[in-house]
Amino acid sequence: MTTAIVRTSLNYKNYNDWKSQIKTYLLAEDLWDIIDEGTDECPKTEEEKAQSKGWKKDAKALYAIQNSCGDDTYDLIKYKTTAKQAWDTLSKKLEKPGGPSNEKEYMSVGEAYQPEVLIEERRTPGAGLDEIQETFVKCVVSNDWDNAINFLRQHPQLGSAIVKWGGTALHYAIRKRCSVRRIQELVELMPMEHLEIPAAFGYTALYWLIRRFPERVEVAKCMAKKNPNLLTILPRWDKKALVAIAQANTRGERMARYIYSLTPPETIKVVDAAHLISHGFRLQRFDIAWDLIQCYPKLAMNTDHNGNIPLVALASNCFAFKSGSRLNLWEKLIYIGIRIKPLPPLDKEKHESDEGHLSDQKENQSHLISSGMGLFQRLVANLQKKFGISRIYQMKLVHERVQQFLPLMCKAVRKEDMNYYQERKLEEALCVATEQGHVEYITNFLRYSSYPVLKVGNQKFQSLFQIAAECRHYNVYNIICEFLRRPDKDGLDKSESGLHSDELKEEVEYVDNLGNNMLHTVAMITPLSQIDHIQGATLQMQRELQWFKEVKSIAEPKDCESVNKDNKTPRKVFKENHKELGKEAEKSMKETATACTVVGSLIITIMFAAAFTVPSENDKNDEKTDLPTFLTNKVFTIFIVSDAISLFSSTTSVIMFLGILTSRYSEDDFYKSLPTKMIIGLFTLFLSIATMMIVFSCGLYIMLEGKSSIVIPSILLASVPVTSFIWMQFPLLLELFISTFGQGVFDRKQKNLF
Incomplete structure (x- = not known):
C-alpha cells in the first residue's frame, strides 16, 4: 500500500468525492466486504492474530481509511479499532443531509418520459394542418387573439403548436401578460395533456407563471382546475416544488397559499417543507410555516434547498426578536399597547378541506385598519403611517409569531436525532444568538430543549455564559445564571439563599483556549463588547465596573487570583483594558x-x-x-x-x-x-x-x-x-x-x- 491511497484527502466539505474514490480502492483491493459485513474486535493473542485472516484485511482497510483522512477529520476516527466503525463514524459525522442523489426520484414517471413523446408528436403533425398551424402561430405572435381562439376552437390540436421561445400559445399568452379572460379561454379550449407541454427550457406554463408572475393567482386557478397534474411537473434542473418557488418570491404570498391548499402536507418533500419554513420566516409569512411546524416540528432542523436550517437561520435574524429591536419611549408605549391574536392550533378538518384555515389567519393584518375605507378609516390609516404604528404593529406581529414557534421547534431538537453537520450548525447558531443578545432564543432552548446548550462553545472554546459576559448582554447572562441556580435535589433554592450552585461555579471557573476564566473575560473590552450604546465615557466606565463586580460576586476567591496564559490576574487585565476608557471618563x-x-x-x-x-x-x-x-x-x-x-x-x-x-x-x-x-x-x-x-x-x-x-x-x-x-x-x-x-x-x- 502506498502512502497516497486516493487523490482526495478527506475534509469536512468533500465527503461525497472522497467516499466514491475510497470505495473504488477498497473494491479493487478486495476489502469492501469488510466494510459491508464488519469483523469481530481485534484478537488479543498473537496466535489468534495469525489465524484470523479477516482481522488482517480489516487492519488493511482501516489503514487505508485513516491514511486518506486529513488532519482535522482523522481526530474523528483515531480511537476506532475496526474499519467498519471508522466508516460508519465518518458517514454519520460528515455526510450532509439532503434529498436523493438520483435526479429522477424528484420526478413522476410521466414527467420523466413525456418530452420524448411530445417531440415525436410535433415532428409528425397532420398533413392538412401545416398551413392552419402556420396561420395560427402568426395570429398568436401578432396578438390577434380573437382569430387565434377561433382556430383553436375548430382545431384543439393546435394547443401543442410551438409558437415562440420553444413554448405553446399558452406560454406566449402568460409571458405577454394577457388578460385573465383570454388565458381562461385558451385553457378551456386546449386538451388537458397540452397544458403539460414544456417549453424549450423544460418548464410548463404553470411553472413559468409561478416563477415570473406569482401575483396572478386567478390564472393559476384555472390551469390547476383543468389539469391538477401540473402541480407536480417540474423542469429537470429545478428540484423545488411549485409551492416552495412561490413562497420564496416576494410577490408570491397568495400564490403560495393557494398551491399549498391543494397540496397535502404529507406529500411535500422534507427539503421543500424546510424551504417553506425558512422563507416564511424571512418574508414574515407565518401561516404555512405554522401548519408545517405543528404537524412536523422536526422540520426545524432540516436543510432547505439553499442549505439553510430554519431554526439556525432564525438565530441571526435580529428583526425576529424584541431584544434585537431599538425603540424610543414613544415607540415602546405603542408597542406595549398593541395586542396580537395568537395563531390558532391545527384544525385537521379544515386542514384537509380547503384554504380556509389559512385565510382565517390573515385577520391579524387588519387588526388596526377596518375593512371599509371611508373618511374615518382613511384618517386612521394616515395617522398610523405618520406615527409609525403600522411598522411597530408589524414588528410586534413578527416577535409574537416567533415566540409562538420557538417552543415547538426547540422541543423537537434532540442530539440523538442530528448528524454532525446539524450539530455544528446549531452550536454556531446558539453562539450567534448569544453574541447578538437574543434572549428569547436562548430562553426557549434552556426551557424546552434537551440539547446540552451550556456545553456549547465557540472557536475560542468559550461557553455561552462567557460569550454573554464578553458581549455585555445582561439579559442572556441573567437567564443563564437563573438556569444554573435551579433548586437542588433537597428543594433548596440557592438563588434566594445567596449560595451558588455547583454548576454555576463550574461555569465561572471554566477557561477558554487562552486560559481566561469568566472574570478575565469580563475584564476585557473586545470588539464584541456592547458598550457604544451607553451615553458618555463616565457611564461606560461605571457599567464596566458593575459587570466586573457582578461576576466577582459569584466567583470563588481562587478565581479572582487565577492567571491566564499571559500570567495576568483578572484585576490586572481589567486595569490594562480600561486604562484609556478611564482617561476619557476623567476628561x-x-x-x-x-x-x-x-x-x-x-x-x-x-x-x-x-x-x-x-x-x-x-x-x-x-x-x-x-x-x-x-x-x-x-x-x-x-x-x-x-x-x-x-x-x-x-x-x-x-x-x-x-x-x-x-x-x-x-x-x-x-x-x-x-x-x-x-x-x-x-x-x-x-x-x-x-x-x-x-x-x-x-x-x-x-x-x-x-x-x-x-x-x-x-x-x-x-x-x-x-x-x-x-x-x-x-x-x-x-x-x-x-x-x-x-x-x-x-x-x-x-x-x-x-
Missing part, C-alpha cells in the same frame, strides 16, 4: 464639572444681588416699620423664597462640581462616588436655573404690574432655558440615577422562567 467629567461650575457661580452672583435690588418704596404712613409696600404681596413672597432656593442650590451645585474636580479619579470612584456627585450637582443646578427664572418672572410682574401684554410673553420666554436644560441634560441625569441607584441590569428576581 469628560472634568469638562462637565468645569462648565457647570461657571454656570453655578454666575447664578450665585445674580441671586445674591437680586435679594437687595428689588424695586420697591417704603410705607410713608408707617414710620415705625419702614418696610417695602410689597412685603405682604404673595408675588413678593414667591420672589424671596425662589431667590433663596436658587442661591442655596447653586451654591450646593458648585461645591459638588468642585468635589468632582478635586477627586483622585481611581477606578473605584467611577462606581458610585463620582456618579453620585454628578447627580447631585446636575439636579441642584437644574433647580437653581428653574428658581432663577421664577425670580425673574416675579420681579418683572412686580415692576410691570398691570401691563400683561408685556409680562405674559416675557414669562413664557423665561421657560425656554429650563426646557432646554431638561431636553439636553435630563436624559443623562436620569440614566446616571438609574445606573447608580436603580436595581441595575443584573436583576436577581427573575420569576419562574424554568
